[in-house]
Amino acid sequence: MKAFGSASMREGQTYAIMLAPALLALTLLVAMPLVYLIYLSLLEWKLTDPLGKTFVGAANYVRMLRDGDFWHAVRVTVVFIVGSVSLQLAIGLTLVEALASVRRGAAAIRTALLLPMVIPPLVVGLIWRILYDPTAGLANYLLGLVGLSHPWLADYRTALGAVILTDVWEWTPFVLLILVASYAAIPDAVNEAAAVDGATRWERFRFVTLPLIRPMLTTVAILRMIDVIREFAKIFVTTGGGPGTTTETVNMYTYRLGFVYGEVGYAATLGVFMFLTVLVLTVGLVRLERRFAEAR
Amino acid sequence: MSFRAAPLALLVGLLLVFFLLPLYHLGTMSFKTDSDTFASPPVWLFRPVLDHYRHVLGGRFPGFLANSLIVSAGSVLLTMLLGVPAAFSLARARFRGRQALLLAILGTRMLPPISLALPVFLMYLHLGLLDNRLGLILVFLTFNLPLVIWLLKGFFDEVPESLLDAAKIDGCSTFGAFARVAVPYIAPGILACGVLAWIYAWNEFTFTLILGRRDAITATVALASFFDLEKVAWGSIAAASSVTMLPVVCFSLLGRRFLIRGLTGGALKE
Numbered sequence: 057m058k059a060f061g062s063a064s065m066r067e068g069q070t071y072a073i074m075l076a077p078a079l080l081a082l083t084l085l086v087a088m089p090l091v092y093l094i095y096l097s098l099l100e101w102k103l104t105d106p107l108g109k110t111f112v113g114a115a116n117y118v119r120m121l122r123d124g125d126f127w128h129a130v131r132v133t134v135v136f137i138v139g140s141v142s143l144q145l146a147i148g149l150t151l152v153e154a155l156a157s158v159r160r161g162a163a164a165i166r167t168a169l170l171l172p173m174v175i176p177p178l179v180v181g182l183i184w185r186i187l188y189d190p191t192a193g194l195a196n197y198l199l200g201l202v203g204l205s206h207p208w209l210a211d212y213r214t215a216l217g218a219v220i221l222t223d224v225w226e227w228t229p230f231v232l233l234i235l236v237a238s239y240a241a242i243p244d245a246v247n248e249a250a251a252v253d254g255a256t257r258w259e260r261f262r263f264v265t266l267p268l269i270r271p272m273l274t275t276v277a278i279l280r281m282i283d284v285i286r287e288f289a290k291i292f293v294t295t296g297g298g299p300g301t302t303t304e305t306v307n308m309y310t311y312r313l314g315f316v317y318g319e320v321g322y323a324a325t326l327g328v329f330m331f332l333t334v335l336v337l338t339v340g341l342v343r344l345e346r347r348f349a350e351a352r
Numbered sequence: 353m354s355f356r357a358a359p360l361a362l363l364v365g366l367l368l369v370f371f372l373l374p375l376y377h378l379g380t381m382s383f384k385t386d387s388d389t390f391a392s393p394p395v396w397l398f399r400p401v402l403d404h405y406r407h408v409l410g411g412r413f414p415g416f417l418a419n420s421l422i423v424s425a426g427s428v429l430l431t432m433l434l435g436v437p438a439a440f441s442l443a444r445a446r447f448r449g450r451q452a453l454l455l456a457i458l459g460t461r462m463l464p465p466i467s468l469a470l471p472v473f474l475m476y477l478h479l480g481l482l483d484n485r486l487g488l489i490l491v492f493l494t495f496n497l498p499l500v501i502w503l504l505k506g507f508f509d510e511v512p513e514s515l516l517d518a519a520k521i522d523g524c525s526t527f528g529a530f531a532r533v534a535v536p537y538i539a540p541g542i543l544a545c546g547v548l549a550w551i552y553a554w555n556e557f558t559f560t561l562i563l564g565r566r567d568a569i570t571a572t573v574a575l576a577s578f579f580d581l582e583k584v585a586w587g588s589i590a591a592a593s594s595v596t597m598l599p600v601v602c603f604s605l606l607g608r609r610f611l612i613r614g615l616t617g618g619a620l621k622e
Binding site: 320323 | 360361363364367368370371372373374375377378381390392393394434435437438440441442444445447455457458459460462463464465466467468470471472473474475490491493494497498501525526527530551554555557558561562572573575576579586589590593596597600601603604605608611
């Protein structure tokens, strides 16, 4: 009995030793910076200010709540999320049956669809900057044929929509591929039974398919929301947040404050805000996964 | 049935055009002379030239590509070295707070880079790690390590208990069972995880822009600065972009099935 106990203790030690280096790395590179970030958010600290830093408590948080630029950035982020995610889901749901019905060349098509999401996001931004360009852009030439040539990224009315489209291009294939997988998981018998009962295509979608794939849809939507909140490269290279601040998300605004204006304290406050937002979404995601796993 | 098949095929065709035409446009642009690039209507048939590649590869760009290579390879190595044993440990060990730890690791994967970049920038300033490739390799652990731990834990969960017990009866230690049985058992998964971590490191932009500064910048950040020039050199941008995305495209052709699972952060399984 004693020998058994010591053996399992040795096993526990081995597990601890195998886990420790990774945890140490994450403590030093994630946990410590996050604590430091919270501390920074309590300071009044401009890198350009010779007086250095002063402890101001929650003053930066009060400033955030009263900052019109911040609320503008929140609005831009929300529009980006709603526009991008709903377009992706809509296109995905429209095309999934067509894609699932493909027999010949299915593997090749799926591989091709993978490309937009694996190439560097910065290159995605570059590709679209080229496409939108009034002189060299293919998009503008094609749109020009129907009289719609337009400086999409330079006009404040169309810039946000144009940037959202780059995100739709990059991530709709992801939504599509997940949907194809969840459609494949629906037993044929379910659809056949509905057809026998005389359900129309819309009814079959609304009352049979949709309830079955809703868990997957919700998960995908949350994942995409988190990605949009973190989005940086594509906005940076297409508009840089402009014209003016029309495409400036909270992420871009935080970058401008911290690394262009050197407002360390206030930028840290926005960093905390973003961290908390993503944390809430992640916890929601995990709760959801768990609930669906139990229901299964 | 065939009267329905035609519109469906057309729909799939349109889908492919929308997702592939932009890539085709970039690729062909890199082989076009400037006069062909700006021709309106666009020329679909043209005599390909290598001028842009010669120009891009003759300048500073190969140095940035080398940075990308060093940083991404270093990141994958360090990530796997720390992540593989940690994932095994989390799959096998039972201890209080394990669920909370797993959740924290997943949460780390989702963190906005900018929230970390600000404090890390100030820490690196003191440590002399700004504009340093080692600094980038270390900070890339913040997204790659959680990803690899999370994905590989899933793989290690699937290793049959009996296999590991048999190894121990044969005289293997716990670590021996890990190294000689579990790791070979999931070797394809480990390889695929490595490729995925490599892609994320190669594609990274935010951290590199902020922490890389001047000498340690990678290809993606160098690409963004092409627009700072007075006259936008479209051909060079297209050529440099093509070179930068080529290795990623090759790798993703190899590991398609796994990538879908990996790109979702392991939160869903295909």
